[in-house]
Amino acid sequence: MPSRVLFGLGVVEKIGAEAKMMKAQNVLIVTDLGVLKAGVAGKVQESLLSEGIKTEVWDQVETEPSLPCVEKLLVRIAQGGFDLLIGVGGGSCMDAAKSAAVLARNEGPPEDYFAGGKKAFTSRPLPCITVPTTAGTGAEITWDAVIKDRTGIKAVFEHPYVMPMLAIVDPVMSTSMPPRLTASSGIDALAHAIESSLTRFTNPITLALALQSIRLISSNLRTAVYQGNNIEARYNMALATLTEAFSEMNAGDIEAHGFGHLIGSIYKIPHGIACGIALPYAMEFNVVVSADRLALIAEAMGEDVLGLPVREAAYKAVHAVKRIIEDVGLPTTLREVGVKREELPRLAEQAVTIPWIKVMFSYAVREMNRELAMKLLEDMWEGKLGAQ
Numbered sequence: 001m002p003s004r005v006l007f008g009l010g011v012v013e014k015i016g017a018e019a020k021m022m023k024a025q026n027v028l029i030v031t032d033l034g035v036l037k038a039g040v041a042g043k044v045q046e047s048l049l050s051e052g053i054k055t056e057v058w059d060q061v062e063t064e065p066s067l068p069c070v071e072k073l074l075v076r077i078a079q080g081g082f083d084l085l086i087g088v089g090g091g092s093c094m095d096a097a098k099s100a101a102v103l104a105r106n107e108g109p110p111e112d113y114f115a116g117g118k119k120a121f122t123s124r125p126l127p128c129i130t131v132p133t134t135a136g137t138g139a140e141i142t143w144d145a146v147i148k149d150r151t152g153i154k155a156v157f158e159h160p161y162v163m164p165m166l167a168i169v170d171p172v173m174s175t176s177m178p179p180r181l182t183a184s185s186g187i188d189a190l191a192h193a194i195e196s197s198l199t200r201f202t203n204p205i206t207l208a209l210a211l212q213s214i215r216l217i218s219s220n221l222r223t224a225v226y227q228g229n230n231i232e233a234r235y236n237m238a239l240a241t242l243t244e245a246f247s248e249m250n251a252g253d254i255e256a257h258g259f260g261h262l263i264g265s266i267y268k269i270p271h272g273i274a275c276g277i278a279l280p281y282a283m284e285f286n287v288v289v290s291a292d293r294l295a296l297i298a299e300a301m302g303e304d305v306l307g308l309p310v311r312e313a314a315y316k317a318v319h320a321v322k323r324i325i326e327d328v329g330l331p332t333t334l335r336e337v338g339v340k341r342e343e344l345p346r347l348a349e350q351a352v353t354i355p356w357i358k359v360m361f362s363y364a365v366r367e368m369n370r371e372l373a374m375k376l377l378e379d380m381w382e383g384k385l386g387a388q
Helices: 013-020 033-037 040-050 065-079 089-101 179-195 203-228 231-251 254-267 273-287 287-300 310-327 341-354 355-361 370-382
Strands: 004-006 026-030 056-057 086-090 126-132 145-146 154-158 166-169
Touching: 004 013, 004 310, 013 040, 013 086, 013 126, 013 166, 026 040, 026 089, 026 231, 033 040, 033 086, 033 254, 040 203, 065 089, 065 145, 065 154, 086 089, 089 126, 089 145, 089 154, 089 231, 145 370, 154 355, 154 370, 166 231, 179 203, 179 231, 179 254, 179 273, 179 310, 203 231, 203 287, 254 273, 254 341, 254 355, 273 287, 273 310, 273 370, 287 310, 341 355, 341 370
Parallel strands: 004 166, 026 056, 026 086, 086 126, 126 166
Antiparallel strands: 145 154
């Protein structure tokens, strides 16, 4: 995890003092135009300037950052001689900052360091702070960063050196999020929490964290979407995201994120929406091996499972997740986002052959092959779920 996490209302105002304690003299704020125009990055810059710290803003992070985007950032870092990076924004901005921080200190082609690639990072990163303005990815503390490869497929840098030195999580920073972004980022957090409950590496600690995150999301996401200024809902969603991030970075993500990365990359679907489409079907895929954990998820979501057979309780979780996705106005089938049925065989082949996608399935309890991938994709396309 990062060296420290600051959480609470108004804690972003401490970032200048924190940077000063890190002896930073020349800071680059890494963000995107949307965050900059919303005035959120300006709050960070004001705090830094109040401490006499030289500050520059780089606002060219893409919606789904690619290797060329990160390489442009690396050029600016080298030119400017910055001694601290601060990623301000959603997962894309934080992942771009984290990636650039570690790549700035490790030589060679960036793609060699992708999970499932040729080598691991060996040198510590440039100091990095993260400040999330969304509640969903958990990128503020995790040791991974999602970046598109040169073909446009999402890949992951995954190593302890990818983690930031400090995460500053201020729920007030997320109040500017529009409803659809609130929904998609919240469903991404739910996917992280649920998937990290179901992997080969889930343990009692990660499971407890994941279940608490699921409770918070189930109770607060709808309110955060439809009452964006409700600070209690924003606070609880920020806390839920931070909580699931501790679980996810230790237990991992599995099928929903694997297919979400693939579908999102190819069809240009926002990350949380793509993962949300895959999530209920990926959960059903795991009923045969993890019904007991899915029953716990159902209970955490507020479902009445008292006295039910474990398999029936597990399906309560599957359908509860589909309902919350529908309730916040997001799609639940591939048809709804323009995927053609005849394209499914190609997607199934890519799911089990692209290294950056295939590596996600290595965390799963069930093995994945082309036939199983095809069946999952068909269910996602048709909207087919059982036992209700």
